[in-house]
Amino acid sequence: MSVIPSLQVIREDIQALSAYAVQDAQGFIKLDAMENPYVLEPALRQALGERLSQVHVNRYPGTRVQDLKRALIAHAQVPSGMELMLGNGSDELIGLLDLACAKPGACVLAPEPGFVMYAMSAKLLGLKYVGVDLQEDFELDLPAMQQAIEQHRPAIVYLAYPNNPSANLWSPSDIEAIIAQVSTYQGVVVMDEAYQPFSSDTWLHRMREDPQKNAQVLLMRTLSKFGLAGARLGYLVGAREWIQTLEKVRPPYNVSVLNAECALFALEHEAVFKAQAEHIVAERTRLGHALSQELGLTVYTSSANMLLMRLQPQVWAAVAALPPSDPELLHKLAAHVFKGLKDHGVLIKNVSTMHPLLSGCLRVTVGTHSENNALLAALQALLHTTLVP
Ligand SMILES: Cc1ncc(COP(=O)(O)O)c(C=O)c1O
Incomplete structure (x- = not known):
């Protein structure tokens, strides 16, 4: 018989909390947590390994x-x-x-x-x-x-x-x-x-x-x-x-x-990381432009390695086959696009329900050139293939 321990010594407010949730990113293009997408080149990795071994x-x-x-x-x-x-x-x-x-x-x-x-x-x-x-x-x-x-x-x-x-x-x-x-x-x-x-x-x-x-x-x-x-x-x-x-x-x-x-x-090796940051900033401009011009998203000005974007119901409601009058429309659209991206192997962050000002918003980390292309391609595919007549 399993014993159920008592947690009564733990503060009630802590018992009522939810632990910080980290999304399972295994196998995904990971654009959810504002990490630097570049791995170190092999020679530097080897040098780091040697340093750590000492x-x-x-x-x-x-x-x-x-x-x-x-x-x-x-x-x-x-x-x-x-x-x-x-x-x-x-x-x-x-x-x-x-x-x-x-x-x-x-x-x-x-x-x-x-x-x-x-x-x-x-x-x-x-x-x-x-x-x-x-x-x-x-x-x-x-x-x-x-x-x-x-x-x-x-x-x-x-x-x-x-x-x-x-x-x-x-x-x-x-x-x-x-x-x-x-x-x-x-x-x-x-x-x-x-x-x-x-x-x-x-x-x-x-x-x-x-x-x-x-x-x-x-x-x-x-x-x-x-x-x-x-x-x-x-x-x-x-x-x-x-x-x-x-x-x-x-x-x-x-x-x-x-x-x-x-x-x-x-x-x-600061210069290596500085060059990576410069690539990311350049990609941020390219990605932001494509998201707004090609996908009809409202993209907010960014000074970080992430872009906050809002789904436009005029463009995306039909894609998700939802009536524009649905009171939960923006949250549903965000959940739909988030899930659709996941099905295409791209993990981002759905922030739509985090705060009322973020209704219909998704947050993406700026990745490498090819990761950003994969995100754009997945959004394009969602825009076209899930369209319900
Ligand atoms: C504004 C802000 N501050 C701090 C942190 C946490 O950084 P660290 O990884 O050093 O704990 C984050 C992480 O996303 C952040 O967005």
């Missing part, structure tokens, strides 16, 4: 992690007076910052739709979470943000620059206004630059030029989109006082010797 996995991480910190400080050109803290991906850094700020009644605020971990981490760590809707064009709604900040006085405001899933950069003057407001009561604004390798702007310039105005700002980045999603490496940059205090909540060995060596190797 690593002493019997020892706790030590000086190589310090070497990595120095390499990242040089790579990111961290301004003097600022320090850098390492995380096991930026997901961990979000959790550590939330943990450090989890005073009774503390609150986290972020624009929505946005990166789901801001809300999830806050809830896990017992902080109140406030989401503020973006405008219909995915710009910040500054008056709504200011009103919510005034009302809740969040300890932390997360701003993804560019945002996920809308992929856009928000107006710098709106962000400056938010930073000024949050600074008046000594809260902190996290500029999350996960997509920095594909972006035309970085907040680090402003932090360097005006450290005073940005004293309550932390910059968060990751090597995931750069090309090391599997190695889990994120970093947080800010004034020495911030980083030295946040170091107190970091588990001592959160970055493994293998992650650190892999990241050091990648930074030594």
